[in-house]
Amino acid sequence: MKKPGISGVGCALLDILYPDARLDSDGFTKYRSKQPGDGGLVPGQLEFASALERYAGTSIEKVIHEVCSGGGSSSNVGGPAIVALIVAAQLLQSERIPVRYFGVRGDDEIGDTIFDIVSKTALDTRGFSRRHGPSPSTRVLSDPSAAGGQGERTFINDLGVAERFQVKDIPAEFFEYQLSFFGGTGLVPRLHEKLGEALYTARGLGNLTVVATVYDFLNESRAPDQLWPLGDGQRDYPLIDLLITDAEEARRLSGEAVPESAIRRFLDWGVGAAIITAGAGPIRFGASDRRENGRFAPIPVTSLPASTEVSRRAPEVDPSSRDTTGCGDNFSGGVLASIASQLATRGPGAGGTLTGKPKEDRLDLRSAVIEGIAAGAAAWFQLGGTRIESYPGETRARVAEFSAAYRAQIGEE
Numbered sequence: 001m002k003k004p005g006i007s008g009v010g011c012a013l014l015d016i017l018y019p020d021a022r023l024d025s026d027g028f029t030k031y032r033s034k035q036p037g038d039g040g041l042v043p044g045q046l047e048f049a050s051a052l053e054r055y056a057g058t059s060i061e062k063v064i065h066e067v068c069s070g071g072g073s074s075s076n077v078g079g080p081a082i083v084a085l086i087v088a089a090q091l092l093q094s095e096r097i098p099v100r101y102f103g104v105r106g107d108d109e110i111g112d113t114i115f116d117i118v119s120k121t122a123l124d125t126r127g128f129s130r131r132h133g134p135s136p137s138t139r140v141l142s143d144p145s146a147a148g149g150q151g152e153r154t155f156i157n158d159l160g161v162a163e164r165f166q167v168k169d170i171p172a173e174f175f176e177y178q179l180s181f182f183g184g185t186g187l188v189p190r191l192h193e194k195l196g197e198a199l200y201t202a203r204g205l206g207n208l209t210v211v212a213t214v215y216d217f218l219n220e221s222r223a224p225d226q227l228w229p230l231g232d233g234q235r236d237y238p239l240i241d242l243l244i245t246d247a248e249e250a251r252r253l254s255g256e257a258v259p260e261s262a263i264r265r266f267l268d269w270g271v272g273a274a275i276i277t278a279g280a281g282p283i284r285f286g287a288s289d290r291r292e293n294g295r296f297a298p299i300p301v302t303s304l305p306a307s308t309e310v311s312r313r314a315p316e317v318d319p320s321s322r323d324t325t326g327c328g329d330n331f332s333g334g335v336l337a338s339i340a341s342q343l344a345t346r347g348p349g350a351g352g353t354l355t356g357k358p359k360e361d362r363l364d365l366r367s368a369v370i371e372g373i374a375a376g377a378a379a380w381f382q383l384g385g386t387r388i389e390s391y392p393g394e395t396r397a398r399v400a401e402f403s404a405a406y407r408a409q410i411g412e413e
Helices: 026-030 049-056 060-067 080-095 109-118 160-164 172-176 189-193 195-204 217-222 234-239 247-254 259-268 309-316 327-346 365-379 394-409
Strands: 003-010 013-018 046-048 074-078 099-106 124-131 137-143 152-158 177-183 208-212 242-246 273-277 283-287 299-304
Touching: 003 080, 003 172, 003 327, 013 109, 026 060, 046 049, 046 217, 049 060, 049 152, 060 137, 060 152, 074 080, 074 109, 080 099, 080 177, 080 208, 080 327, 080 365, 080 394, 099 109, 099 160, 109 124, 160 189, 172 177, 177 195, 177 327, 189 195, 195 208, 195 234, 208 327, 242 247, 242 327, 247 259, 247 273, 259 273, 259 283, 259 299, 273 327, 273 365, 283 365, 299 365, 309 394, 327 365, 365 394
Parallel strands: 003 099, 003 177, 013 137, 046 152, 099 124, 177 208, 208 242, 242 273
Antiparallel strands: 013 074, 137 152, 273 283, 283 299
16 A cells, blocks of 8 residues: 655755845946856756856855855755655654655755754655765855845755756655655766656656746756646656646746746646745646546636735844745645645555546645645745754644635635
8 A cells, every 4th residue: 555645856956055146237237148058147947056156257165255245055855755754753753654765965065054954844854865976055045125025046056966866766665655756866867857757657656746846047048938837748748647847947848938837838738736826926727637547626827925924924024034935835735735635545456546536526726825835924924944943843833824814815714
């Protein structure tokens, strides 16, 4: 029988957060991208350190010095896979639903810092191996005053040992759990290129598959005029039960500028369900009514607003104590926790199998989106995506507050 729980693989790194960046400064303008893929900085997007240094003609340290006001930095665990999994583990620990991460870190000080932080969370780290070489890291330039006070950031990434991680490095025990999660594989290039192989194995074993994307700078720089490939392209989309992207990622993957149209395109390509986030904007989502063995109850493409609890509480928190880093990853964590809880509550057949299940046994995507919105909103009031709980259940309690406020906001008290 399939084990209840979540196994995840993908991007895990150390976020080095600079909370005093100014994205309207002369320094940022100086190093800002002039055309797609040129290596320059772009608000809200990721750039690789090596490409930025070539573009800027100077060191990353000099770029940061010109963009930030010199207030220092702080470190936290980041990455679309591990942050989402940490949040899911914190939300699910009272239900005793295991959440496990599989991936690599380097044998350097950054790797030790990553592991030390993660070890203080509810996440099972037995699959988090150590390899010779530098650990993945991202410099996060965060400007809390940007976007009308909602905050904005840009990222400078060093792939480190993640550049060498491949599908063959995923052990068999990864596939023993009900839910297989692939997060931010664009920052694990060799895994990303063969993502379909891992999805095929997971689906063949009856697992529910969730893919959360990240800005794919490598493919953007290689071919800015072409759609980004996800694995081997369109033929791998039917292997995805749920796809989570943001609006820009959805546009570059689907070719559709309108999020609702992008979701319809993904569903036409065979994805079971899709969610598109838009920062402080509305969240769009839908689940196919044409997929015979779909895990989610069919739902037309629809939208929900962002949480107004964020703007209501914002004046209570000093800008230096909050930022948007990791809000999207926390959203994914809330979605994962909801789905895993539904699977565990309904038994091993919940959500359908490859042999099909009646619609009433299928999963509730809308409820998962609401829990994602609550988790993402709660994360806005902290620095970095990972919260070290002061007591077990702290994250669950915080997210529950935002969930209750959000349900009241949309009239579902």
